[in-house]
Amino acid sequence: MRTLNTVIFPVAGLGTRMLPATKVMPKELLPVYDTPLLQFAIDEALAAGAKRIVLVSHPDKPAIAEYFRHDAALEATLAEKGKHDLLAAVEASNLPEGVDLHIVMQHEQLGLGHAVLCGADYAGDGPVGVILPDDLILGAPCLAEMTAAYDPETMNSLVAAQQVAPQHVSRYGIFDCDESVRDDALPCARFVEKPDPSVAPSRLAAVGRYILDQSVFDILRGTGRGAGGEIQLTDAIADMGGIHAFRFSGTRHDCGSKDGLVEATLAVQKMRKRAHLSVAAK
Numbered sequence: 001m002r003t004l005n006t007v008i009f010p011v012a013g014l015g016t017r018m019l020p021a022t023k024v025m026p027k028e029l030l031p032v033y034d035t036p037l038l039q040f041a042i043d044e045a046l047a048a049g050a051k052r053i054v055l056v057s058h059p060d061k062p063a064i065a066e067y068f069r070h071d072a073a074l075e076a077t078l079a080e081k082g083k084h085d086l087l088a089a090v091e092a093s094n095l096p097e098g099v100d101l102h103i104v105m106q107h108e109q110l111g112l113g114h115a116v117l118c119g120a121d122y123a124g125d126g127p128v129g130v131i132l133p134d135d136l137i138l139g140a141p142c143l144a145e146m147t148a149a150y151d152p153e154t155m156n157s158l159v160a161a162q163q164v165a166p167q168h169v170s171r172y173g174i175f176d177c178d179e180s181v182r183d184d185a186l187p188c189a190r191f192v193e194k195p196d197p198s199v200a201p202s203r204l205a206a207v208g209r210y211i212l213d214q215s216v217f218d219i220l221r222g223t224g225r226g227a228g229g230e231i232q233l234t235d236a237i238a239d240m241g242g243i244h245a246f247r248f249s250g251t252r253h254d255c256g257s258k259d260g261l262v263e264a265t266l267a268v269q270k271m272r273k274r275a276h277l278s279v280a281a282k
């Protein structure tokens with residue numbers, strides 16, 4: 001598979017770890033240096049070839065839809081004032097021609113699995129991507145790497161994975177797979193949500209990028225509440241079988257946590273300064 005048609009963005013969560021910053025401002029619009037988290041995620045989906053963006057939001061987060069409103073008046077003001085760099089930055093936040101945006105509501109935050117199911121009506125045909133914008137991955141665009149590695153003949157899912165500290169396994173979906181396999185895509189026997197460290201099958205943890213076969217939606221319709229009383233995407237992926245974990249090459253920052261957001265901000269500041277210096281040197 002070379003491109004991914006549809007990418008679902010679950011953005012309905014409460015963002016409690018970032019309160020009070022997220023009391024009014026959705027977590028997904030918090031800035032990382034100069035750009036909202038959600039914009040990084042959209043750019044990553046576009047780099048994977050996405051033609052349909054599906055945002056699963058919540059009625060208490062109207063700013064998410066507002067962010068995608070084309071602001072012609074702002075663009076005209078910036079053009080008039082000769083602020084060309086800022087104009088280019090604002091224009092880059094408009095979705096390109098030929099890319100559709102759908103916003104659906106998850107009225108009750110019943111969990112990530114439920115949020116993905118809310119996007120089912122717009123999922124189109126073929127494998128679907130899922131990006132959790134609060135997991136920022138810098139470096140090579142992760143979803144594009146995964147799209148190149150996804151084989152619909154042998155895989156029902158491909159999930160970005162990284163090693164985490166033993167004391168953190170209970171925060172993640174954890175894979176049971178043969179990590180001696182040299183391939184970037186590892187077949188896995190099991191996938192367990194938030195296991196107790198004493199019974200966790202490994203320290204290889206899922207982070208917020210998924211490519212899923214369409215059959216996930218049927219499975220999710222029958223998935224009951226799991227860890228934390230939520231409908232877990234991990235449980236549906238485990239039920240589908242054909243699970244694969246993907247070792248991506250970029251660096252992931254957990255921007256759903258305060259320290260992760262600060263670290264990501266410093267990393268993007270460094271990236272921007274490097275880009276600025278290389279333009280200045282030309």
Ligand code: UTP
Pocket residue numbers: 010011012013014015016017018027056106108109110111112114115132133134256
């Ligand atoms: P998190 O587990 O980070 O939850 O969700 P959260 O509510 O956003 O944040 P905290 O833990 O309270 O601080 C992971 C992703 O899944 C989405 C979130 O918006 C986030 O992108 N999500 C989660 C939903 O869209 N709906 C849900 O019911 C749960």
